[in-house]
Amino acid sequence: MPPAMTNLMDLWAAHSQLSGEDLVTVDFLLPTGIYIQMDVPREATIQHIKLLLWKQAQSYPLFPSLGEMEGHMFECVNQAAVHEELEDETRRLCDVRPFWPMLKLVTRNCGRAERLLDSKIGVLIGKGLHELDALQDQEVKDFRSKMFRISEEKMQQVQLMTWSEWLQACFSPQLEPGGGATPVTDGVNDKQAEASLKVTITSPSELMEQALRKWLTTHGPEEEGRQAEQYVLRVSDKLEFLCGDHPLIQYKVQVRAGLFHGTELLCKPAVSSESSGRSEHVWNSTLEFDITVSDLPRMTRLCFAVYAVMDKVKKHARVQTHTDIYLSWVNTMLFDYKGQLKTGDIILHSWSSFPDELEEMLNPIGTIQTNPYTENTTALHIHLPDYNPHPILFPPFDKGRGGKKFHIELKEIMERDPLSQLCENEKDLIWTLRYDCMENFPQSLPKLLLSVKWSKHEDMAQLQALLQIWPKLSPRDALELLDFNYPDQYVREYAVGCLRDMSDEELSQYLLQLVQVLRYEPYYDCALTRFLLNRAQCNRNIGHFLFWHLRSEMHMPAVAVQFSLILEAYCRGSIPHIEVLKKQVEALSKLKSVNELIKLGTIKNARSKTKEAMLTKEAMMTCLRQSGYTETLSDLHSPLNPSVLLSGINVEKCRYMDSKMKPLWIVYNNKLLGGDTLGIIFKNGDGTRGCISMVLIMNHWNKMCLCRIVPYGCLATGDRSGLIEVVSSADTIANIQLTSSNVAAAAAFNKDALLNWLKEKNSGDALEKAIEEFTLSCAGYCVATYVLGIGDRHSDNIMVRSTGQLFHIDFGHILGNFKSKFGIKRERVPFILTHDFIHVIQQGKTGNTEKFGSFRNYCEQAYLILRRNGNLFITLFALMLTAGLPELTSVKDIQYLKDSLALGKTDDEALKQFRQKFDEALRESWTTKVNWMAHNVVKDNRS
Incomplete structure (x- = not known):
């Protein structure tokens, strides 16, 4: 993959604005071969720039041969180093973001409306449609042709809808807006460098030499199927x-x-x-x-x-x-x-x-x-090689059924978790009793599929017949059938048929996993792609997140074509949504420019770090005040939650965070929230995908029990870039401890700090309610971080809201991949449960064993609920194996879940194991306080 290119045009524009300059020197190439260089307003529209060029070109040779101005348009090389047609002339030069300030004037072909739509879609999805046009791939052409017809039909249906029907179709009330949000960070997923090797293997080969007679039948010369040796x-x-x-x-x-x-x-x-x-x-x-x-x-x-x-x-x-x-x-x-x-x-x-x-x-x-x-x-x-004068097609399966006596051993096999291996004898038993499986254990279909001898045509034919009559699974159970272990197209079509029963709300919970599953589809036109497109075009919220989940991975060469085809199909069938998404893309582009400007370190001659930070922040605010930035970043539907309208930036409250990648902390005024501000963190150069995965898993967990897991918005928007919502009225444990102590080393051992902080924020009944919220949320995160193996738990990535909810952020280490130093594990507890947490739970009373007993019971009940949903969690992680998470690359990584949930054991055995872990977390909590003390001393981050 080519290296990332700095957006020179946009950065130059930002610098020129800071220095008081409003013009940009642009090189123009005319179709007559004439070269013109001229200064143009950097915020001028493309249409205005063309007028200025036309006026200037009148004094150059060959001007009459240009013809009408409307018959021409500009092209440029964009930041991805590909040609982009600037058909949409209402865009400003500062929003076009060419890689270099050079524009080429070309003759516009006929069909301007279609070209304008193509241009908008190309800009929106981050890949020019002319690149897809240039692909010599019949599968791509066929897919685009089919999707074009379907999209036209969809838009014709939309035009015939009444206003109320359109609202119902685009904004289904089934999908509730998300909850609060948390500032989260995670590690960078670096790509391995490719070896500098070029090898050519030429193999004129006889690839196949025997046996098709079992499944090829003889037809006349006009039939596709042919008999063969x-x-x-x-x-x-x-x-x-x-x-x-x-x-x-x-x-x-x-x-x-x-x-x-x-x-x-x-x-x-x-x-x-x-x-x-x-x-x-x-x-x-x-x-x-x-x-x-x-x-x-x-x-x-x-x-x-x-x-x-x-x-x-x-x-x-x-x-x-x-x-x-x-x-x-x-x-x-x-x-x-x-x-x-x-x-x-x-x-x-x-x-x-x-x-x-x-x-x-x-x-x-x-x-x-x-x-x-x-x-x-x-x-x-x-x-x-060709073996026949006619194509050899894979035939439809034969239909047949058979079944034998039910065996009691089957029940034990079917109750195992998805990671359990089946021995050959067990596979034979399952296959022999396949009709008993269908009648008594329909949810056991995945294990039956693993028992099929896929190298035997007869077994495949039997399976196809069985799928015709197999009872429909629940959508949650059907998710497993989309794993890589089940590539058969009939199986996947069956699974997608089960997913159609999902509500929009449920589909939104699994959407990220379903997008990752698209990687397992070998062909562009498949049941899952059509299902996702159909549901996205029927509900704009689903369409919004489908768009961003796909677009955020367009930089990955293995999926770039596949995802661009789906994005194009979505846009053509959702034309009214294009302008909304386009504004979001442009806004994120502006935020990226601000972030890159900060990283450049524009203030190099400052005498102190404090002075440098102050001047850099001032430069950032000056940049945000530019009309081009203010206009683009205002009246924006939030990419994190499209039901929230971000009306205008509160520039005075914006800042950048003091970490390596300089994340932006952007604050919006929002009339729809009663005048409250809303914060968004923009990260560029640091991965957010691991965070998103954990957020979604936590949200599933939040709906399963009464423990208060705080949901928060997190969205990947590109190559190692993304957005995170900010929770209002919340602070880190580290800040709460440090503000209560004059000595950073002693802050971690002040057990009263957290309770006193809650007392300052709440009084009377409100304090009692806050402590109850703290208790429930602490129980939820104790169990969740243990089961999911979330590491690197220090006092700066555990936060508390003023209303009492405790929540964790920054899920850079999962599935038991804990940090170590000098070969010694830094975290020696299964989850974080410190004595200051217990002090809050017990309302500051040491002998309040009743409150502590209730807390422990909350933890145990939550753990048992998670166990009952263990197969679902394993499936969700299995579907994320290709998501690029460095700590989730093979099935062996998911084994941690099986162990932490004690799958394969009885509830009593599992509860005994969890109680041991609970006692261990309480007994060894002093090690956590020592780690927190070291963290506070190294990073005294009092505000």
């Missing part, structure tokens, strides 16, 4: 490797290939012979798979790995298996999106970032998209 899947290749200046070219190189259905390896992998080093690797080899084509599942993935075979394990190896060092990997589907067996020449540009653990050295869970950045990647040239 029986082919064994085989690769007979002449492989040529052309290596660049890579440090491993002196070693032997091999290629491994495997066939997968989900994570199930269908047969033994095939491995090429070794090729010795230098700049070329040439040899003849045959790669043969022990499976017939007739037994290949529809969703078979052909996975490749290229690796160097080392005599000794080298220290610089990124991933090691004995003496092998991975160079690259790439996957492709054997059947295309139409179900047709792939044939002909295929070039696959591979990837060089590897997960921690790979099955058989292959990466089946990785994308099937080819790497778009081809300059320094491994290229595999594959030829899949």
